[in-house]
Structures are given as C-alpha cells and as structure tokens.
Amino acid sequence: MVRRLLGLPSFSLGLLLLPLLLHGLEILDPGQVVYKETRTNGVVDKGVILECGTTLPDVYIWGFTRLGTDTIRAVVYNFGKGPKLQQLAKDLGDLNVISNSASLSIQKLPLAAEGLFTCQALYDTPEGARFHYYYVYLRVLVPVSKPYVLLSDTAPVEGASVWMRCGLENGTGPVNYIWEQESRSGLLTTLIETNHSLVNVTWVTRNHTGWLRCLARNEVNQQRSDRIWLDVIYGPDLPQIDVSPYSVTERGYSALEKETVSLMCQASSNPASQYVWFYNNSQVYTGPQLTITKILRMHTGNYACLAQNTYLNTRSKKSITLTVYYPPDGAPYCSILPANNYNDLALFCSWEGGYPAATLNWSPYTQGGNNQGTNNITWIQPGPETTNNSVFTCYGSHITSKVSQSCSTKTWLPYGEPQCSAYATRNNEYLMLSCSWEGGFPLALLWWASSSGDIQGTSEENSNILILRSSADYSGKAFVCHAKHPLIKESKTCVLKLEAPVLMTQRSVVSVYEGSDVQLTCILSKNYPAVAEITWFNNMKQRVDESDTPKKYILQQAAAWSNLTVRETDGSVDGGQYWCSATNAVGGAEIPILLVVMRNPMPPNVSISKIAYSSRRRTAVSVEWLIQTDGDITGFFIEQQNLQLPLWQKVVSGLESNTRSHLITGLDPFGKYAFRITAVNQRTIGYPSGIKSPALPGLNAVPAVIGAAIGGMLVAAIATILLFMYVVRNRNNMPRLHDLIFGRQNSQSRENINDPEDEFVGAAEGGEGGGGGGDIEEIPTPSPGPSIPRPSPTPTNLPPGDEPVNVTITVMASS
Structure with missing residues (x-):
C-alpha cells in the first residue's frame, strides 16, 4: 500500500538515490527502512503540526496525496541546502518548515489539506545511510455552525405529537444533538439527547410548555440555537377552592361573622381559565377570587366555581358549603364593683352575644364554690378579707374558638393618703x-x-x-x-x-436718693386658699399693672412674695405712701410702705489755684485747682469763655474725681479767654469756680548769661594757645619772651608740646547771670565747648633748637 501511495519506483526512490550516489554513500539493505504511521486532526482556519522524526535528517522530502487519488506530489524537500517549498504548498494553507527539524507547521488550515502527508527522511549514520518513512493521515474538521429550530406545531394540544428539527449548516460529523427546555421560572432541563437532527415527541404534555432550544456538538465545538416558545394547550382541570381564613366543620367550611372571607378558585389551564362563581345556583361573581367583606350569617349556603377554557371550549365545576358562625364580640369583660356600701367587692364578668352562648368562670374560686355561668356572671367577695393587689381572672370559651378567651382584673388600694x-x-x-x-x-x-x-x-x-x-x-x-x-x-x-391672707414687709419706710432705683418688698406669710396675685398701688392710689412695667415700674412676683421697683425716683413725683394688697376667698389684707425720696448733697466748691499759658505761643493753657471742702464728687468739667463772645462753652468733661490739673489745647493765639471749673456728683452739679484768665509765662536770663561766659572763656583759651605756639616757634627771635614764659632752656619748668593727643582738657564752665523784671525773651543756652588738647612735657635732653614741635588745634561749633 505504501508503495502504491508513494509511487516509489517512479518518483521517490529515484529522487532519493540520485543524491546519495553522488555523495558516495553506502546504501543499506532496503529491508532496514523504518516505516511509521500517525493520524492527526486539524480544524479549518486553525493551525496544525505534522511530525517528521525527532531529529533533523540529512535529506528529506514531504509529499501529499489527496483523498480518493493515488497520486503523490511533492510539497517541500531539503537536500542539505535548506527547505524548498513547491507550488502545491500554497493550496495546503500557510505552510512552513519548523527550524532545526523536518516537521511542517500549517496555519489557516483549508479543507483541501485533508489527506495523506508522507515524509521520506535519509539519515547518515556510522553504519551507513538509513531511510525513514513517516505517514501522517491529516483529517480537517469543520466546527458546527449555530443551529436553528423548526417545530411542526408551536401550540399543540396536550396529547398530540410534535416533530422537532435542529437544523445545521456546517459541521463535521458525527454531530450530537441535545434538546433543552427552560421553564417560566428559568429552570433548565435536558429533554432529549440524540444523533439525529429530527425528533418526534409522540405525546406532548403540559410539562413541555416552555422555551426550547437545540445544542449541536461535534469533536471541534458546540453551538446553541435561539429559543423558541412551545405553548401546550390543556385544561381546565377540576377546580380547587381555598377558603381564607381556613376553618373546617362537619358540613364543610365555616367563617366568623363580620370577618372578610376570601374564596379562591384555581384550575390548571392553558390559556388561563375563566371563572364564574355561583351562590345557591345564582351567579354572583366573575373572576378567580370571590371576597365577601364583613360576612353575615345570612351568607351561609352553597358556593360553586365553574372554570372554562375558551380556546378548547371545555369546562369543569366544584361546589362547597360555607357556614357562618358568630362568636361573642371581642373578649370577656371583667370588672370589680363596690358592694354593700363599699364594704364588699362584686366580681362581674360578661361576654354577651354569640351562638351558642359563651361559658364563663372565675378563678380563683370564691367562697369555695364553682363560679360558672353563661353570658355574664357576678360573685360577691368580702372586702376586708381580700388582700391588696389581688388578681381575679375570668375565662370564657366558645365553640368557634379552640383557645379560651380571658380577662383579668386586680383590686388595689389607692396610693398614699387623700x-x-x-x-x-x-x-x-x-x-x-x-x-x-x-x-x-x-x-x-x-x-x-x-x-x-x-x-x-x-x-x-x-x-x-x-x-x-x-x-x-x-x-x-x-x-x-x-x-x-x-x-x-x-x-x-x-x-x-381656711385662712385670710397676712402680709409683711422688710421695711415699712424706705428712703432713697433722688434719681436712683428703689425696690419695695411685700411678703405673704399666711393664706389659704392661695392668693391669685399680690396687687400694688402707687402713691397716687393707682394700681400698678404690667402695662407700666417698661416705663416707671418693674414688677417681680412669686407665690409668696412680690417686689415693686420704682425707677429713677423723683422727689416731687415718687415720694409718698405705697400699698401692697392681697385677697383670697375668705378675706383680704393690705400694708402701707412709705417711700422717702431725698435730694443728693451739693458737691463742694472749687477754686482755681493756678492758670497760665504753657508757652508764649498762647495755644495751650495749664490749669490747676483745689476743692474747698471734702464731699461726694464723681468728677469735674471745665468751661471756657471767649471774651469777645460772652458765652460759656464746655471744653472738657468726664474728668476723674482725683484729677487736680489739666492742659487745655487748641486755643486761638490771638483770642482772649476766661475759664471756670465745676464739680459734679451722681445727680447734682456744684457751683462754678471763680472766673480767671491765663497769664503769659515769665522770662529767665540765667541760661543766656551762662552761655556768654562759656563762650568768652573758650575764646581766651584759644588765643592763649596760639600765643604759646607762636612764641615756641620764634624762640630765637624772641628769647626773652620765651624764657619769661617757659623759663630757661634747661629749666624743669620748661614745657614742650609733643603729642596733642596725650591729654585733653574739658571746656571751662560758664558763669551764672541774673535777670531783671519785665518781659525778657528766652535765649537758648549754648552747649559745652569742644575738648582742647593740653601740651605734655617735652624731654630736656635734646639740643637747643632741635625739640620737635607738633601742635593740633581742634575747633567744634555747635548751633
């Protein structure tokens, strides 16, 4: 077979043997040729690798044989000078030889690449050349395309048969088909799994209702179709009636009177059933739920529900019996009533109405008897023999309720005292x-x-x-x-x-200085019942009420006292008798309070002790004053009068009480003024002081005389120093004058001037001068003169005429 597929006599062997002979290789026995077959799958448009040994042969050639043919054609070969692709390689996809190997890599695999690939490899070994034949059967697979679903009937009647087909455009077989169903709730289940695309459901049921879809799967991939809705028509089934609230009796259902009763009818059907309700064979309602609000006893009877499928024109019906019972309203009522003129207790329990009547009984049993009755019951319990906080319970039962109702009552004594x-x-x-x-x-x-x-x-x-x-x-x-x-x-x-009110006050006579606030107090010591309010009357017998509060009076009240504040008292208006009055239902009382308003004392008189201009510019005046006697003073104010306009004007106010001098500024230097000072206290202004005008300040000549004396001394000192210097420099021309002043040449009294910086002499002090009367202008005092260097002794061991002379004269002027 291999020989037939490869065509070795005509192509391969001749192609391989020729290079070997040219290279002088020794060809081993052909029986030692190695053959290896493999099968591999590839996917259209994907990639695949075809192996040709594990190592790179010295010479190799790849051939390809299409399915259904015996022709082998070269794809690529390598005779030691690198791989050479043939024209056929372009039809087999993106084909390349993997580096350092003879394996083929095919990308973008086409369907035409399916067939037999043959790799003939020659290896040069120490034992000689060895042939390897690698046969690779490549199968190209096609992925399944997205399937589609076709149904013979999308709305079949329950019990009918339905054909379902899962159509597929492409896909390499075998293909597996899975039918899936998705319910309304989203639950996904598998219906059928088969290898056929066409399926017949012989008996469709309501359970098949839902979304159908098909899943197609092969070796490569799987795809799901879009959903299609299968709507199975059925019903209606026998209706089911649910009564709410649920209560079953021997005759059927029961309900409590005045409750809301709901009758729900449900019958499985597609399409949904239409419901009609009948009460005692009379149609009363259309719809699945019949609701009776506040049901009455006359609603007892037979109720029937008719369900209809209008599509199939089918129907079904069910009936029930509803009995209305009415228990007593609410729960038992318990109470304890006084009996026998509030000496005993009457235990009363009642639960009226209902059918049949409710049964009542008290617990604990009183007087050792069985305290039981119907509808209402009353028993007498001795009062003083009953302990405080005793609890009695009345139990009531009714046929309509399995749970007994109860009420409890407790007898207890009021807390505290009356x-x-x-x-x-x-x-x-x-x-x-x-x-x-x-x-x-x-x-x-x-x-x-x-x-x-x-x-x-x-x-x-x-x-x-x-x-x-x-x-x-x-x-x-x-x-x-x-x-x-x-x-x-x-x-x-x-x-x-009961007691009439009694009033008291802290002071029956209250005195205050005029202009101050004063508080009058009224205290309520005894009264019962309580006084609604304490009333005040002023000195004019006028009632003081709240409307006057922001103006003249301030009222402050509590349960047992009241204060009246008179603001800014005035002696001519506010002095006199004030009345405090209080009244209750069994009497009244009032007390007077005398308010004495006194005038404030006058401040002491003030006298100006000194007043003068502060300078000759006449723009400021310094004033000093004294008070004649001690007294109540809170401050002073100063007034001035321009003599050309005889009007007094307040120029300074608010001076402290301890102030005794002040400087008044901002005056006109060409004006003529008079001043006076007045003392004040809290409410009173004193008498003004005597009127005085300021005087000009006196002249002082002492500074001028002292300055002139100092200047004269400085001039004399400088002249003497210059004379000395002249004599020293011209001692040869005037020897007698030089000796007269400095002594002889070798005398110790001789004085030479070497360094003027050796010693400094301070300026002489000026003398004092006196000034006479009259106006004398102020002369500024000259500043001290500059420091004058004093000559230092000169050595006498120098020859005559060779003594160094160095004189420095420093003159400083001050303005």
Missing part, C-alpha cells in the same frame, strides 16, 4: 374645696363634712369638689374630707383650714 386643696374662682366669687384619692380599683368614695361632722354636699368616687360661696365667715374654720375603700375597714380623712 389629698385636699382649696382654690377660688375668678374674682374670688366662689370657694372650691377639692378632695382626691386617685387610683385604686374599684375607686374610693369621698365626701365632705364640717368640723362638727355635718355632711357637706354629695359623695363622689375618686375626687369630690365642694363649692361654697366666698365669705369671710369661713376664715379660721376647718373642713374634713372622708375617703372609703372596700379593702379597708375604716375611712381615711384629710383636713383643710
């Missing part, structure tokens, strides 16, 4: 005595009595208010409130004693 209080109506027209002992069960009974025991008014539970017309006759009298509860033997009491 509370009494008294208050009056508006304008104290009536007096109201209130007594309460709140809480407890049953409620306590309360009644009022006078201190002598006479019953006042009527008795009431929980609280009692006795209304009396206001009268001063009740002042000092007592009223007693009695409270009785079944759990105690004796009644409890509380006592009210």
Whole structure:
C-alpha cells in the first residue's frame, strides 16, 4: 500500500538515490527502512503540526496525496541546502518548515489539506545511510455552525405529537444533538439527547410548555440555537377552592361573622381559565377570587366555581358549603364593683352575644364554690378579707374558638393618703374645696363634712369638689374630707383650714436718693386658699399693672412674695405712701410702705489755684485747682469763655474725681479767654469756680548769661594757645619772651608740646547771670565747648633748637 501511495519506483526512490550516489554513500539493505504511521486532526482556519522524526535528517522530502487519488506530489524537500517549498504548498494553507527539524507547521488550515502527508527522511549514520518513512493521515474538521429550530406545531394540544428539527449548516460529523427546555421560572432541563437532527415527541404534555432550544456538538465545538416558545394547550382541570381564613366543620367550611372571607378558585389551564362563581345556583361573581367583606350569617349556603377554557371550549365545576358562625364580640369583660356600701367587692364578668352562648368562670374560686355561668356572671367577695393587689381572672370559651378567651382584673388600694386643696374662682366669687384619692380599683368614695361632722354636699368616687360661696365667715374654720375603700375597714380623712391672707414687709419706710432705683418688698406669710396675685398701688392710689412695667415700674412676683421697683425716683413725683394688697376667698389684707425720696448733697466748691499759658505761643493753657471742702464728687468739667463772645462753652468733661490739673489745647493765639471749673456728683452739679484768665509765662536770663561766659572763656583759651605756639616757634627771635614764659632752656619748668593727643582738657564752665523784671525773651543756652588738647612735657635732653614741635588745634561749633 505504501508503495502504491508513494509511487516509489517512479518518483521517490529515484529522487532519493540520485543524491546519495553522488555523495558516495553506502546504501543499506532496503529491508532496514523504518516505516511509521500517525493520524492527526486539524480544524479549518486553525493551525496544525505534522511530525517528521525527532531529529533533523540529512535529506528529506514531504509529499501529499489527496483523498480518493493515488497520486503523490511533492510539497517541500531539503537536500542539505535548506527547505524548498513547491507550488502545491500554497493550496495546503500557510505552510512552513519548523527550524532545526523536518516537521511542517500549517496555519489557516483549508479543507483541501485533508489527506495523506508522507515524509521520506535519509539519515547518515556510522553504519551507513538509513531511510525513514513517516505517514501522517491529516483529517480537517469543520466546527458546527449555530443551529436553528423548526417545530411542526408551536401550540399543540396536550396529547398530540410534535416533530422537532435542529437544523445545521456546517459541521463535521458525527454531530450530537441535545434538546433543552427552560421553564417560566428559568429552570433548565435536558429533554432529549440524540444523533439525529429530527425528533418526534409522540405525546406532548403540559410539562413541555416552555422555551426550547437545540445544542449541536461535534469533536471541534458546540453551538446553541435561539429559543423558541412551545405553548401546550390543556385544561381546565377540576377546580380547587381555598377558603381564607381556613376553618373546617362537619358540613364543610365555616367563617366568623363580620370577618372578610376570601374564596379562591384555581384550575390548571392553558390559556388561563375563566371563572364564574355561583351562590345557591345564582351567579354572583366573575373572576378567580370571590371576597365577601364583613360576612353575615345570612351568607351561609352553597358556593360553586365553574372554570372554562375558551380556546378548547371545555369546562369543569366544584361546589362547597360555607357556614357562618358568630362568636361573642371581642373578649370577656371583667370588672370589680363596690358592694354593700363599699364594704364588699362584686366580681362581674360578661361576654354577651354569640351562638351558642359563651361559658364563663372565675378563678380563683370564691367562697369555695364553682363560679360558672353563661353570658355574664357576678360573685360577691368580702372586702376586708381580700388582700391588696389581688388578681381575679375570668375565662370564657366558645365553640368557634379552640383557645379560651380571658380577662383579668386586680383590686388595689389607692396610693398614699387623700389629698385636699382649696382654690377660688375668678374674682374670688366662689370657694372650691377639692378632695382626691386617685387610683385604686374599684375607686374610693369621698365626701365632705364640717368640723362638727355635718355632711357637706354629695359623695363622689375618686375626687369630690365642694363649692361654697366666698365669705369671710369661713376664715379660721376647718373642713374634713372622708375617703372609703372596700379593702379597708375604716375611712381615711384629710383636713383643710381656711385662712385670710397676712402680709409683711422688710421695711415699712424706705428712703432713697433722688434719681436712683428703689425696690419695695411685700411678703405673704399666711393664706389659704392661695392668693391669685399680690396687687400694688402707687402713691397716687393707682394700681400698678404690667402695662407700666417698661416705663416707671418693674414688677417681680412669686407665690409668696412680690417686689415693686420704682425707677429713677423723683422727689416731687415718687415720694409718698405705697400699698401692697392681697385677697383670697375668705378675706383680704393690705400694708402701707412709705417711700422717702431725698435730694443728693451739693458737691463742694472749687477754686482755681493756678492758670497760665504753657508757652508764649498762647495755644495751650495749664490749669490747676483745689476743692474747698471734702464731699461726694464723681468728677469735674471745665468751661471756657471767649471774651469777645460772652458765652460759656464746655471744653472738657468726664474728668476723674482725683484729677487736680489739666492742659487745655487748641486755643486761638490771638483770642482772649476766661475759664471756670465745676464739680459734679451722681445727680447734682456744684457751683462754678471763680472766673480767671491765663497769664503769659515769665522770662529767665540765667541760661543766656551762662552761655556768654562759656563762650568768652573758650575764646581766651584759644588765643592763649596760639600765643604759646607762636612764641615756641620764634624762640630765637624772641628769647626773652620765651624764657619769661617757659623759663630757661634747661629749666624743669620748661614745657614742650609733643603729642596733642596725650591729654585733653574739658571746656571751662560758664558763669551764672541774673535777670531783671519785665518781659525778657528766652535765649537758648549754648552747649559745652569742644575738648582742647593740653601740651605734655617735652624731654630736656635734646639740643637747643632741635625739640620737635607738633601742635593740633581742634575747633567744634555747635548751633
């Protein structure tokens, strides 16, 4: 077979033997040729590798034989000078030889590449040349394309047969077909798995309703088709009736009266069923759910549901019996009532209505008996023998409920003691005595009595208010409130004693300086019932109310006191008698308070001790003053008067009380002024001081004389130094004058000037001068003169005429 496929006598052997002979190789026995067959698969448009040994042969040639032919044609060969692709290689895809091997790599594999590939390889070994034949059977596979679904009937009736086809355009067989179904809820299941694209469902059911799709699979890949909806027609089945709320009796269903009852009818059908409700054979409603709100006992009867499939024109029907029972309304009602004039307890339990009647019983059993009855029941329990906070429970049962209903009640004594209080109506027209002992069960009974025991008014539970017309006759009298509860033997009491108000004040006479605020105090010491408010009257017998508060008066009140503040008192208006008044339902009281408004004392008189211009420019005046006596002073103010315009003008105010001098600035140097000073306290202005005008400042000649003296001394000193220098330099021309001044040449008294920096002499001090009377202008005092160097002694051992002379004269001028 291999020989037939390869055509070795005509092509391959001759092609191989020729190069070998040319190279002088020794050809071994042909029986030693190695043959190897392999099969491989490739995918259209993908890549594949065809092996030709594990090592690179010295010479190789690849051939290709198409399916159904015996012709072998060369694809690529390598005689030692590199691979050479033949024309056929272009038809077999993107073909290349893998480097360092004889294997072929085919990319973009076409369907035409399917066939037999033969690699003839020659290896030069130490034993001689050896042939290898590699036969590679390449199968080119085609992936399956996306399938499509065809149904013989997309809406079959349940029980019919349906043909389903999964169509496929491309794909190498064998192909496996899987039919999948997706329900409405999204659940995916596998219906059929087969090798045929056409499937027959002989008996379709409602369970086949849903999305169908086909999955096609081969060796290469798998693809799913688009979904198609299979709608199976069926029904209706026998309806199912659900009653809500659910309650079953021997005769069928039951419901409680006045409840909302819902009858739901459901029958499987496609398309959905149409529902019609019948009550006692009369049509009452169309739809799946019949709802009866507040069902009544007359709604008892037979209810039937008819389900219809309009597409198939089929129907089904079911009936039920509904009985309406009505239990007693709500739950049992329990209560404890006083009995036998609030000495015993009556336990009362009631649960009216319902059919049949409810059964009631008390627990714990009282007096050792069986306390049971129907609809309502009452039993007497001795009061003082019952402990506080005792709980009694009444149990009620009814045929409509498996769970018994109950109610509980507790008897307990009110907390604390009875509370009494008294208050009056508006304008104290009536007096109201209130007594309460709140809480407890049953409620306590309360009644009022006078201190002598006479019953006042009527008795009431929980609280009692006795209304009396206001009268001063009740002042000092007592009223007693009695409270009785079944759990105690004796009644409890509380006592009210009525009293007219009593007023007090801290000071009956209040004095204040004029202009200040003053507070009047009124204290309520005794009163019952409570006073609604404390009233103030001013010195004009006018009532002080809140409308005056932001202006003249300020009111501050509490339950037991009241303060009246008079603002910025005025002696001519606010002084006099003020009244504080209080009234309740059993009397009234008032007290006077005298307000004395005193004038503030006058500040002491002021006298100007010194006043003068601060300089000859006449723009500022310095003033000093004294107070004549000690007194209440808060400050001063200064007034000035231009003598050309005789009007006083306040130029300085707000000076502190300890100030005794001040500098007034900003004056006109050509004006003539007079000044006065006035003392003030909190509310009073004193008398002005005497009027005085400022004087010009006196002249002082002492600085000028001292300056002139210092200047003269400096001039004399400089002249003397210049004379000395001239004599020293001309000592040969004037020897006698030189000796007269400095002494002889070798005398120790001789003085030579070497370095002027050796010593400095300070300037002479100036003398003092006096000034006479009259106006003398101020002369500025000259500054001290400059430092003058003093000659230092010169050595006497130098020859005459050779002494060094170095004179430095420094002159400094100051302006």
